[in-house]
Every structure is written in structure tokens, then in C-alpha cells.
Amino acid sequence: MPEGPSLIYxxxxxxxxxGKKVTGCGGYTPMATGWIKGEKLLEVCTWGKHLLLRxxxxxxxxxxxxxxxxxxxxxxxxxxxxxxxxxxxxxxxxVVKAIQLTQPLxxxxxxxxxxxxxxxxSKHIIRLAGEHITEIIGDTLLDQQVFTxxxxxxxxxxxxxxxxxxxxxxxxxxxVKLLELLKDIRVYAKLFxxxxxxxxxxxHFEVHEQKICPRDGNELTIKIIGKTKRKAYFCNSCQxxx
DNA sequence: GTGAATGTTAACAG
DNA sequence: CCTGTTAACATTCA
Numbered sequence: 001m002p003e004g005p006s007l008i009y010x011x012x013x014x015x016x017x018x019g020k021k022v023t024g025c026g027g028y029t030p031m032a033t034g035w036i037k038g039e040k041l042l043e044v045c046t047w048g049k050h051l052l053l054r055x056x057x058x059x060x061x062x063x064x065x066x067x068x069x070x071x072x073x074x075x076x077x078x079x080x081x082x083x084x085x086x087x088x089x090x091x092x093x094x095v096v097k098a099i100q101l102t103q104p105l106x107x108x109x110x111x112x113x114x115x116x117x118x119x120x121x122s123k124h125i126i127r128l129a130g131e132h133i134t135e136i137i138g139d140t141l142l143d144q145q146v147f148t149x150x151x152x153x154x155x156x157x158x159x160x161x162x163x164x165x166x167x168x169x170x171x172x173x174x175x176v177k178l179l180e181l182l183k184d185i186r187v188y189a190k191l192f193x194x195x196x197x198x199x200x201x202x203x204h205f206e207v208h209e210q211k212i213c214p215r216d217g218n219e220l221t222i223k224i225i226g227k228t229k230r231k232a233y234f235c236n237s238c239q240x241x242x
Numbered sequence: 243g244t245g246a247a248t249g250t251t252a253a254c255a256g
Numbered sequence: 257c258c259t260g261t262t263a264a265c266a267t268t269c270a
Contacts, residue, residue, distance in 0.1 A: 003248050049249075066249050067267045078267080095266050096249085144250090151248045202248090209247090227260080231247090 002064040004017075004116045004149025005193035007046045010070050014044045017086050022055075024085035029098040035062070036084070046116065047109040048148035053084075059101040060123060068096040086180075113148040115189050121180045129178060132170025137181075139226040140170050152230045156208040158188050159234060165241035166225055166232045172242040207233040 009044050021040050025033045035057045043054040043059075051062040051070075062082065072091045101108065105171040111119040113128070125146060130142045141147050141155040152197075162181045164173065173181075195201040206214050213220050213235035225232045 006248070064248090065265075066247065067265090068249090069267090076267095081266090096263090142249095153248050228249095230249090230263095233247075 001123075001152035002049050002066075002068060003154055004046075004048055004114070004193070005189050005196055007051055007064075007149070008048055008052060008116050008193055008231075009196045011044050011046050012052075013070070013072060014091065015090065017041050017043050017084075017089070020086045022084050023087055025083060027080045027082035027093070027098070029082045031060075031082070031098045031100055033082070035100070045105075046114075047105075048114050048116070048144055049110065049151070050109075052105065054105070055064075057102075058213075059105060061101050062093060062097045063097040063099075065095065065097060068163060070096075071093045113146060115147060115149040115154075115185050120186065122179060125182055126175065129170055133169065135170050136166065136226055137164060137168045137170050137173060138166030138232055139228055142226075142228045142230065145187065149189070153205065153208050154185065154188060154192065155230075156233045157206060158184050159232075160207040160239060161188060163239050165236075165239040166234050168240070168242040174242070182211075207235065209233065210236070213238060 012131040015037060018041050022036050022038065026037045027033065033156040036055055039057060041053060041055060041056045044056070045052045048065060053060040053062065074087055075092060076094055078094065080094055081096050082093040084091045112121040114120055114126040128146050129140065132146065136154065137159070141150050142152070158181065162184050164177065164181055192201060207220055210233060211220055215235065215238050218237050220233050221236050222231060222233050224230065
């Protein structure tokens with residue numbers, strides 16, 4: 001469920017609860033939850049794949065990992081790792097990691113790298129990319145400190161869309177090309193969110209989980225690459241290796 | 243029944 | 257001590 005756009009989608013669904021008072025909370029999370037009861041949910045925001053629920057006494061940082069899900073006024077058979085009640089309404093978080101943050105969010109998070117943020121700055125990321133010149137772009141794209149919110153789907157799709165080979169060294173990619181890649185992450189992420197809203201996300205990836213390159217009809221390469229050990233789908237012939 | 247999947251981090255080995 | 261590898265977590269779907 002979780003890449004940047006999915007988190008925005010979830011946060012939009014939770015926004016109506018901001019300003020509302022928590023009447024009950026709990027779950028099997030090891031995080032203490034007593035401090036939340038009776039508090040007003042001040043704000044719902046995100047940083048990449050982090051869902052942030054702000055309260056006066058701290059923020060609950062929720063991460064969905066691979067299998068997490070959020071249901072409003074619906075329950076699964078399994079226990080929720082975390083839940084919040086707002087009077088008659090309840091929000092259930094399944095298989096999530098919940099942590100209490102007490103520092104001001106500004107001190108922890110830099111939204112200039114968050115692909116879903118208005119504060120996103122390509123200039124800043126180009127600068128950061130300079131510290132990763134020996135790395136392969138396939139790895140850097142999954143580095144949450146540089147491309148906050150990018151996951152395996154966005155990585156594979158955007159590399160294909162901009163015709164960049166995942167094994168390209170970051171330092172070898174011309175800045176113009178890198179800028180094109182950065183821009184397309186934003187474009188694709190928006191499309192991702194749009195499809196999520198329409199309930200059709202996942203219907204038509206170009207390369208992710210595919211077999212044939214839609215551009216030249218060649219067979220796609222499917223390979224576990226880099227330090228992240230995630231599966232990359234790419235076309236060896238039409239994605240340029242820098 | 244098996245394996246893989248939009249992910250991260252703690253523990254371990256060298 | 258630093259770096260890289262493995263394990264662990266938990267669910268759903270093909």
C-alpha cells in the first residue's frame with residue numbers, strides 16, 4: 001500500500017478527523033497510547049511514507065511498511081496494531097509501526113526532499129545527489145533521505161519513463177537528464193495519486209511487474225539490484241546506461 | 243502450500 | 257569501528 005502518493009491518499013481520508021477529540025485508543029503496538037486519549041487531533045500530515053498525527057503532547061508517526069493498511073469505520077479479522085476512536089467513528093491501523101515523536105516536526109523532517117510536498121526542491125535534491133555520485137541511481141531513488149516517498153513502483157516506472165538505466169552511476173547522469181528524472185517523479189506521483197483516488201491504481205504499469213517493453217517490444221530485464229535488493233524491471237535496450 | 247509483494251531496521255559477521 | 261549481509265516483522269494474493 002505505501003508509497004508517497006498512497007500516504008497522501010490516506011491522509012486525505014483522515015483529514016476530517018483533525019480538530020476532533022480522541023475518545024479511545026489502543027492496539028498491540030508497543031507504543032504507549034495513554035497520552036492520546038482525550039486529546040484533540042491537531043493535524044494530519046505526511047513526510048514521504050510517514051503518516052504524522054499531531055497532538056499537543058506529541059506526534060504519532062505511523063509507518064505502513066509493506067503490509068500496512070488503514071480502515072475507517074471498518075474492521076479486519078486481525079487485531080489492529082493501533083486504533084483511534086472519535087466518538088462513534090474509529091480509525092483502525094493494521095500492521096503498522098507506530099511511534100511517538102516528541103520533538104517539533106520541523107526539527108526532524110526536511111520537506112524539500114518529499115516528493116509529495118509543496119516544499120519539494122529540485123535544486124536541493126540535485127545538491128544532495130552530489131553526495132551519491134558513486135551510487136547507482138536505482139539505489140539512490142529508494143534512499144528516503146534523498147527521494148522521500150519514492151518506492152519500488154515509482155522507481156521502476158520513472159526510470160523507464162525517462163529512459164534511464166537503473167544501474168547508471170548517479171555521477172555519470174547529465175544534470176539535464178537528472179532534472180528530467182526529478183520532474184517526472186513529481187508528474188508520475190501525481191498520476192499515481194489520481195489513479196488511487198479513482199480506484200484504478202495498479203492497472204497499467206509500463207514495466208513494473210511486466211514482461212515486455214511497451215516501447216520496443218523487447219523482453220524486459222527483471223533483476224534484483226543494488227543494496228536495497230529490490231526487484232527492478234527495465235528495458236536493457238531503451239533505457240540508457242550512463 | 244509456496245512465494246512474492248508499494249518497506250525498514252536490528253542484529254550479526256567480517 | 258565501519259560495512260555489508262541476514263533476519264525479522266506481519267498480511268494478502270496469485
